[in-house]
Amino acid sequence: MLLKSLGFEAKYLIRQPSFFVTVAVFFLLPFLATVSDNVQIGGGGNVLYNGSFAIAQTMLILSVFALFLLVNFVGGTATRNHTSNMSELIYTRPLNPMSYQMGRFLGAYVVTLLVFAAVPLGVLIGTLMPWIDQERVGPTQFSFYLTIFGYIIVPGFLALGMIFYAIALRLRSMMGTYLVAMGLFIAWIVTNSLIREPAYRSITALFDPFALVTFGEITRYWTVFDKNTVAISLTETLLYNRLIWLAFGAAFIFLVGGLHKMQWTSQGKKSRPSKASRMPAPVGNRINLGATSGHQVQKFFTRLGFEMRQVLLSPALIVLLIFTVFNLSSIYFVSPGAIYGTPDWPLTKNMVAAITDNFGLMLFVVITYYSGEIVWRERGSGMGDIIDATPAFNLVFWASKIIALWAVIASLYVVGMLFTLLFQIAAGYSQFEFGLYFVELFYINLIPWCLMGVLAFFIQTLSPNKYVGMLILVAYFISSLVFQELGLEHTMWSYGDTPPVPYSDLNGHGWFLTAFNWYLIYWAGLALVLSTLGYALWQRGPEAKLKQRLKLVGYHLGVKGKMVLAFGLSVFVATGGYIHYNTKVLNQFIGAEQGLELRAQYEREFSQYEDDNIPVITDVNANVDIFPYQRRIEASAEIRIENKGEQPIERALLSLPDHTKQWQVEIKGVTVSEPIENMRSAWLTFEQPLAVGESRMGVISVTRAHQGFKDRGFDFEVAENGTFINNYSLFPSFGVDQNRYIVDRHERRKQELPERPRAHKLEDDSRYQESFFGKGVGFINFETTVSTAGDQIAIAPGYLQKRWEQDGRNYFHYKMDAPIVNFFAYLSARHDVIKDEHKGVNLEIYYDPKHAWNLDIMMQSMKDSLDYFTTHFGPYQHRQMRIIEFPGYRSFAQSFANTVPYSEGIGFTANLTNPEDIDYVYYVTAHEMAHQWWGHQVGAANVQGSAIISESLSQYSAIMVLMERYGKDKMRKFIKYELDRYLSARGSELLEEMPFMRSENQSYIHYRKGSVVMMALLDRLGEQRVNQALKSMIDKFRFSDNPYPTTLDLQAAFNQVADEQEQAFIADLFERITLYDIKIKQGNVVEKQGKFEITLEVEAKRFVADGDGREQEQPLEEWVDIVLFSEDPDTISVDNQVLYQQKHKLRSGTNSLVIELDQRPSYAGADPFVTLIDRVTSDNIIKL
């Protein structure tokens, strides 16, 4: 019986169209994700497409969406007898209810598994496609597919299937079952936002029904090597997780499902006599009142009211709105714009970003579902014949229905806006910007979605039925992701798409709305065409074939319709032409693929000149006129160039800046060639060669300007309010611009470029005279006059000599009294300024009046940094320090000489009211201050590890300032963040993880690991010796450009202050990728004559990893902190007392330690303050 009903059910489901549709979708998604870079499921990185991790991630993420697949099949099976009115036929038969029901359930379950098997199949077949990069495909390992399918999918679907079968049996309604599924989905998402806090990770890993979190925990610190080669095993957390859910599912199906019972209990509601039934029937009404023709407007409004009630009062929309709110509620847990877990103020732009980020995928689904639902409402309800035979025009239906769809989309935005407004109020924020809400949500976001709705309607109108229409739409959405690969990259080819409209509090929408408006008109024209054709082709009657409908297009359009059609078409064509003119004629359009080709061509043509001797600039005196409201900069710089090399210079390559059609270089005895086409370069020919040691004066002038609007490649550096541009973006520069080379190894292979080291070898001393800023970047004498609009302040490095007004413009003359690195910037905005003075140094912050929250903190940080750095490292080279806010188009702070441009997004708007949060504003300010020493006083040679000197030492310096202010306790939270980020980022390495001292501009090494390494050094050597070593670096290399220091010098400086054992430890930190595994296995306390004897068994291991993360155990002999606590050290409180802290020498294997103490400790820890790189820090502490 069981097998029979299983077989029957499975066969039935396999014949359904939904089976083929879902198989197609679940096959195509992973297939496309594998064969195309534009479809991504989960993260990227350097892992193999068919490595264990990539396969698992694809399958697990899709398994979350398969929840609805499961509900569709299993729930459908549970309710089908009821919905198809078969129940009375079935339940009167002599069946064993248990095996009948179980059989049907298993049938549906097997079919669901069958559908989902399309996912691994999609990946597998995808990896066999000949055009994908073979380097990224490893040997096919079926175990990678089978382990995930067998260990996670099979039991997971069974457990969830049982639960939803039971629920569907109980509720007898698909809608209800979908609701429950949606509820589970929401709960899952909300819990997932919670667990970013490490404290909850292990518990959610245990209870995640999809085991996605569990998998994430298992693989958290997997390296590239692990990700490609290690299959998961069914042990520990994963095993328990699966068992828990299977048990839960089984309990559910037997207790809730009531499988032993067969019949449905009667569902009919008792009808009460209504008021209507008591009203006497009217007598003598005429029923032959004649209808009159026309009245289409009245019909439209009646239909509109009806359609609106249908969509807005439907349970589905209520579910959707609740889902939206839950989805958005994640902002309570992960504040938008948060850095280091510290939230931003709930600025309207952040709220809007949260809404639009959350809505993306959901609106695809909403449009797909609702367009089918609304267009086919009459057919679906069975009322189509009656409605279609009424004399309402097709346009009445089309217009009322499309407006209903728009209302659904708009209602989501309304609810999103109300929710975020409440969030702002709850956070005590009251600068509501309703105008911004309106423009962002209801103009920039809503309208393109509405246009997408028109396309969806058009597709549904042409489609023979709802499901085919939905399928076409999904296929369209998916294929639009790969349009790019077909060369259809320009936004003009992608229906409803517009160039992005980035928003900055400083600069508002800037010029970006102009392009947006034109694209919107362009697409609206097409949408109008689609609408008129759509209503002319509207299907009336069940058998109205498209071919026959085409014959009546003219009839349904009428004269007015044809005029509208022509109007839409001419708008579309005319604006299309205008957009083409602006984006491709006035401006250059370079697609991603073409851009890569150009970069490859550049490298092929010019890499041979990399090592050519080039002139070095030694003096700059620049006149820069910024016209922010015209988005134009006119600049000319008098420069002195010098030949610092060993050969005379006869020819030099000139790299030209973007957005700059007009430029000129005048140097005596030098002719300049025409720009080399597409290469943004030109040749300088020194007819009078520049002899070794010779210097010459010259003038470089440029006009950076913009015409019309662009489709991509925007200029974020010149803005109406918030211009920030550095000299390399503004002026032409000498030599090959290696930043234009392609870095990504896979892209390089596609372009047939040879492998190329990211950096010069550390030992290559020929590069020691070359700054890490690049070849030919040395120290310069700097002076500048900058002018800007009358209501703006313009800033450049140097001290203000003079400020004046002329012709309604502001002029500033800055001059530097000491040489600076040839790296300077110009800024201009409508800023407010606060000024202070500290020990002879002027401190200034230029900020937007709206963002005055954290100025005191920045100011304090500048003062504290000056104090600490001058005390420990040496004097500050300038008499002034300025922080200048710039628009959040770019999100960083950068240190120029006495000048720190600081993005609005990383500190000015941070909400630091909670004292538990990391004060990253203070920290970032200190970091940028530190660069005045590390980077500006002490440079770095252009070899591996250069960023260690500028960045890791700045990290260290900032941490020390932070530690002085907030104490060591708060540092633990910070360091744990850094350690976690370092360990997690290893797995997304693109080429090869380098040891610390050989970091090749890998930010997770020079920032994240930098913090951890420096803290380990601090722990081992102590503050005094570390600073002593750093001071020796400053003393030796201050303003030195021959040679610049390397990490070899840094290591030597540390070795100077260390003994032999410590030197070995330093070598381990610097030269190798070392990982530790420290674990307290056992701890006992015995009381002996008033004293306490504590015995600890500490297991210690040390591993050394290669660049792919392949690890080998190495012998360990290390001094490690052993600490005894009176309280749980994880609860940071004042009472928590460290009873004992001493370094013990641990060796590989199990170490037994005995410690005597006067007091009874309750916790013991081995390296509890995390100074070693240890992947599992939780087992470093044990309760005694």
Add this chain to the structure above:
Amino acid sequence: MLRISELTKVYSNGVKALNGVTLDIPPGMFGLLGPNGAGKSSLMRTIATLQAPDSGSIQFKDVNVLSQPNALRERLGYLPQDFGVYPRISAEKLLDHLAVLKGLNNSADRKEAVEGLLVHTNLWQHRDKAVSSYSGGMRQRFGIAQALLGDPDLIIVDEPTAGLDPEERNRFHNLLVSLGEDKVIILSTHIVDDVSELCPRMAVLGQGSILLEGNPAEVTHSLNGQIWRKQVSLDEYKELQQSLDIISTRLIGGSHVVHVMAQQAPEGFEKAPANLEDVYFSTLHQARRTDSQSA
């Protein structure tokens, strides 16, 4: 008034739904008889502008139905054979909604017509209940009510009496008769009595073709003297099936009464008065026979 000529429709699966149908339908009630699958609904839907034929034309008064569907829809009342309704909307509201779509733009008129039709179809007491919760018969009555909204000139009702109890069926017949003689009312059915009771004109449709057309009384009269009947047992019936052309069989009190059409009485048969049912069955029978002969 309604002129249908050479209407042909072949479905994509090869079924020939309409095969050169030509009909000229005068005002008054017109019965369209035919077995399931004869093409009745296809013909009705085609007239009701819900499906286009492959070839042929339909003219109603001055309206070319196929090229001016909206013009016909203004004069049309249509009850499809099988229909559903929007969920959760009461009969009165739904009828009002349809009345607007039909073009009853004056709200007082609309109210009067809607309430009147609710009374006429005996739905008055149930008017604020959702039509989707109605029983089959009630829903059918709702369908009739909506078809009569706006005083249409052309009323097409496809199997209107299906699911109605005898009392309601009578009520419906009376309602149809009261609508007036200047309208074209096409009634498709497989219940012969509906036609004989109501229609001055009729046609029999079989396999997409018109097999017979005329006045029910006249066509019945033409068979007078050719219909013979006999009451037989089951075994005898089986024997007779081999030897005679039986046009219909009916059970009376548990035994078979066989009708045969012939010029002279077969052995043991008695003469029976011809009725419309005999006409209908004999027509179908003949069509089947010619069909199998030609095959």
